[in-house]
Amino acid sequence: MNVPNTKPQPAIRTGDGRAWRRIRRFLQELPAWMLILPSIVFFTVFSWQPLISGFILSFQQTKGYDAVKFIGLQNYIDVMSNSVFQQTFINTIFYVLWSIVIGFAVPIIIAILINEMIHLQTFFKFSVYFPSMVPGIAAALLWVFIFDPGPSGLLNMLMNKLGLASAAWMQNPDWTIMLIVITMTWRGFGTSVILYLASLQGVNPELYEAASIDGAGIWKRVWHITLPQISPIISILLVLQIIGVFQVMYEPLTMTEGGPNNASMSLMLQSYFYAFRYFEAGRSLAVGVITFVFLLLFTIIYFKLNKKFNGDD
Structure with missing residues (x-):
């Protein structure tokens, strides 16, 4: 069993x-x-x-690049109470404003014109994007030669041929920021044009046909159809442009070294000078942190716009 x-x-x-x-x-x-x-x-x-x-x-007293002792907010107080920093901050605001006035509308207009073309679209796409492939320092040096205040400057040579007097160009503190922004726009607007063109390809052509039937001209079609349809990408690229221009450094470094009389000094260039010209790492990093706070605010705005653009609300 x-x-x-x-x-x-x-x-x-x-x-x-x-x-x-x-x-x-x-x-x-x-x-x-x-x-x-x-x-x-x-x-x-x-x-x-x-x-x-x-x-x-940035909260330390430094000797060269070595921390000596903790001093709290003293670096920030010293930097922000400096008259050069105050002028530099105003200059940075002017960089942003001039970039919006000069460089914001240009890519939109060029993209709309290229999109309306029937022939040679590829050629013009390459032509507007080509300056973006030029290294930044090389582009700045090219414009230094163009704006040379002497008789050998390309722009002054052209003006002399037209019977006009030579100009100081970059040595004029009232023109310096504007001319640097023109340099930045020439080199950087091609990428924005390509992005706008990609967005324009997604606009429903039936909207243009209906507007044409109603008798709308090209300007009304652009104002009432094109711009509203691509407004999300316009908002995003505007914020990205502000973020990029707020960090401008090597153009004023190469073209003017922040002059004349600090007229073209930017926040990032001042941070660079503190670190590598005056060897005051603590103050350099204090300027960097201040810049970072502003960029963080712009980045938050960018992500909110991007979220809205993708319909994640």
Whole structure:
């Protein structure tokens, strides 16, 4: 007679099952973690660690690039009470305003004109984008030659041919920021034109046909159809342009070194001078943190506009 085995079997512990599932999930995700690990290390070492270290160093008295002692907000007080900083902040605002006046409407107008063309669209797309491929320093040096105040300056040579007097150009403090913004617009507007063109391709052509039937001219079609249809990308690119111009540095560094009489000095250029000309790292980082706060505000606006553009509200 067989007696059934009534010996109780050991129960599987819930904790062991959960641990095994975690291990199995980790092994499944391991290839993905291996792919993103270099990026995590790169951003940690070259982005986040310097950012945090710089923020901490901005509250320190420094000797060269070494921290000496904690002084709280003294670097910020010294920087913001400096008349040069006050002028620099106003200059940065003027950079942004001039970039909106000169550089904001230009890409929209060029994109609309190219979009209306039937022939040679590819040629004009390449033509407007080509300056964007020129390195920034090279473009700035090119415009230095154009705006040279001497008789050998390209623009002065042209004016002399027309019987006009030579001008000081970059040496005139009333013109300096405007001329630097023209340089920046020439080099950077091509990318915006391509983005606007891509957005214009998504406008429903039936809207233009209906407007034409109603007798609307080209200006009314642009004002009532084109601009409202691409308004989301216009808003986003406006914020991105403000963020970019707020960080302007190498154009005034290359073309004027912040002159004449600090007339073209920007916040980032002042931070650069503090760090590499005066070797005052604490004050340099204080200016950088102040700039970062403004850029953070603009970035928040950008993300809100981007969220609205993607319909995530």
